[in-house]
Amino acid sequence: MGTTRNFRVWRGDADGGDLHDFQVEVNEGEVVLDIIHRLQATQTPDLACRWNCKAGKCGSCSMEINGMPRLSCMTRMSTFTADETVTITPLRTFPVIRDLVTDVSYNYLKARETPAFAPPAELAPGEYRMRQVDVERSQEFRKCIECFLCQNTCHVIRDHDENKPPFSGPRYFIRAAELDMHPLDSRSDRKEYAQASMGLGLCNITKCCTEVCPEHIKITDNAIIPMKERVVDRRFDPLVWLGRKIFRRDQLAETGPDPLIGTLPPPEAADGEPSPQRARRGPQAPAIDADGHMAITELTFENQGAGSPFGDDVRFPLPPDEINYHHPVRGETGRTPPEAIADAVRDEPHP
Numbered sequence: 001m002g003t004t005r006n007f008r009v010w011r012g013d014a015d016g017g018d019l020h021d022f023q024v025e026v027n028e029g030e031v032v033l034d035i036i037h038r039l040q041a042t043q044t045p046d047l048a049c050r051w052n053c054k055a056g057k058c059g060s061c062s063m064e065i066n067g068m069p070r071l072s073c074m075t076r077m078s079t080f081t082a083d084e085t086v087t088i089t090p091l092r093t094f095p096v097i098r099d100l101v102t103d104v105s106y107n108y109l110k111a112r113e114t115p116a117f118a119p120p121a122e123l124a125p126g127e128y129r130m131r132q133v134d135v136e137r138s139q140e141f142r143k144c145i146e147c148f149l150c151q152n153t154c155h156v157i158r159d160h161d162e163n164k165p166p167f168s169g170p171r172y173f174i175r176a177a178e179l180d181m182h183p184l185d186s187r188s189d190r191k192e193y194a195q196a197s198m199g200l201g202l203c204n205i206t207k208c209c210t211e212v213c214p215e216h217i218k219i220t221d222n223a224i225i226p227m228k229e230r231v232v233d234r235r236f237d238p239l240v241w242l243g244r245k246i247f248r249r250d251q252l253a254e255t256g257p258d259p260l261i262g263t264l265p266p267p268e269a270a271d272g273e274p275s276p277q278r279a280r281r282g283p284q285a286p287a288i289d290a291d292g293h294m295a296i297t298e299l300t301f302e303n304q305g306a307g308s309p310f311g312d313d314v315r316f317p318l319p320p321d322e323i324n325y326h327h328p329v330r331g332e333t334g335r336t337p338p339e340a341i342a343d344a345v346r347d348e349p350h351p
């Protein structure tokens, strides 16, 4: 015999919405997705929610539960006390389509922008051979189920749509790291590309993405930080430094892209107007002082600059009475309409 528990569920669409209160039966062993299904079966047949596997493997059922980004099919009701109100809201970083369903197409655009695996030209599929140790190194990143909880949590784009065009996000940083350590990938500039064109420099290592990953991928420690370190190693490689002193800028341009800046479009178009690509570029090399030194805090501070989007002192799940949920709506100040983001992302130069 189940017990009746209190739920608050956000209902609305791109034009706005609010939290609705429900009382729903909960049985032993159930997860939050079971409760949403019971709500649909008994009280709100038109409640929109995305799910597929109910086994934590398809990545579809991502939402925010008591303020914490989670998979609803893997969040047991036993996590909450019997008298606790459970508040269920859509992912905040992506535009709402309806109720708990958001438009995550930003992630697919970023996936398309990420340069694909580039095997050696002389090998055909089926002829690839890798040592087991190399397979195991990248296996952690292959566990990603594309739930986009990490993307949703990252403060660089959470409530900052203006950062979406230059920033690919943690899910695609682990893709870059995986290909960077792939012995058969013939591109040797994965980390430099991540820094120059995927917005790696906008990440300030807050580790929020790692905290919410349901596959327990060490996104920050095993992908982002090693890539940042190696990009900086290259920057301060004595031979590279010497090359900079010896060659003029135009000669350096002939030797290939700068490892931090990448290949830039010309700063000005022929008519003298600033190049739109150049104007839109977000990530830049870290600031370097007059002696050519970069602040070591760029790499060493665990939680420097802007902190967690939830605040450093926040522990999850949040008490329900502290959740005052308001999903950003189209046209709201500072919030770019999703079509504009999609257009801007599509206009970015491809590798």
Ligand code: SF4
Residues within 6 Å of the ligand: 153, 154, 155, 156, 169, 170, 202, 203, 204, 205, 206, 207, 208, 209, 210, 219, 220, 224
């Ligand atoms: S470490 Fe923080 S800033 Fe960097 S990708 Fe993860 S959530 Fe975003």
Ligand code: SF4
Residues within 6 Å of the ligand: 143, 144, 145, 146, 147, 148, 149, 150, 151, 170, 171, 174, 209, 212, 213, 214, 215, 216, 217, 219
């Ligand atoms: S890295 Fe983790 S949190 Fe991010 S999309 Fe993959 S499984 Fe989800």
Ligand code: FES
Residues within 6 Å of the ligand: 051, 052, 053, 054, 055, 056, 057, 058, 059, 060, 061, 062, 071, 072, 073, 074
């Ligand atoms: S329904 Fe597939 S991960 Fe939750």
